Amino acid sequence: MNPNEKALATFETRVRQMILRFQDMKKETENLRAQIEKNGQDIKDLQAKLTQAENDYQSLKMAKMIEIxxxxxxxxxxxxxxxxxxxxxxxxxxxxxx
CATH class of the missing domain: 1.20.5 (Single alpha-helices involved in coiled-coils or other helix-helix interfaces)
Structure with a gap:
């Protein structure tokens, strides 16, 4: 194997490694985006529950005030x-x- 073929083989190996690394990072990015979306939905759900709990608390407080x-x-x-x-x-x- 002459030096040019050896350099070409090394270059080809490095390119394949970069492609594999790119695919891994792409999958990781997709997973992270899905996690961000899930977390965003969880936040919305928790905010809705908090709002409902605050409303329930205000209603209970009002009911206690007018309870006779x-x-x-x-x-x-x-x-x-x-x-x-x-x-x-x-x-x-x-x-x-x-």
């Missing part, structure tokens, strides 16, 4: 009446300013 037992009915009516009177006073004050 039989013993608290009179005091709740009194608090509502006081709130209504306060709102009416504010409206009257604002009406007088105009």
């Amino acid at each position: 037992t039989d013993g608290d009915l009179e005091s709740a009516k009194g608090r509502l009446s006081k709130m209504i009177r306060d709102v009416n006073k504010c409206i009257a004050i604002l009406s007088d300013e105009e």
Whole structure:
């Protein structure tokens, strides 16, 4: 084998190695892109669950605030009446300013 044939064979081997490495990197890139897409979907799902949990929490908090037992009915009516009177006073004050 003369030096030119040897150099050509070495070059051919290196090119094949580069092609194989390129194919491996291409597969790895595809896998990473698929993982990124999956992670993105997981993030969207978790954000939706978080939003739902926040809404559920707000609803529960509101339900607890307006939950009235039989013993608290009179005091709740009194608090509502006081709130209504306060709102009416504010409206009257604002009406007088105009």
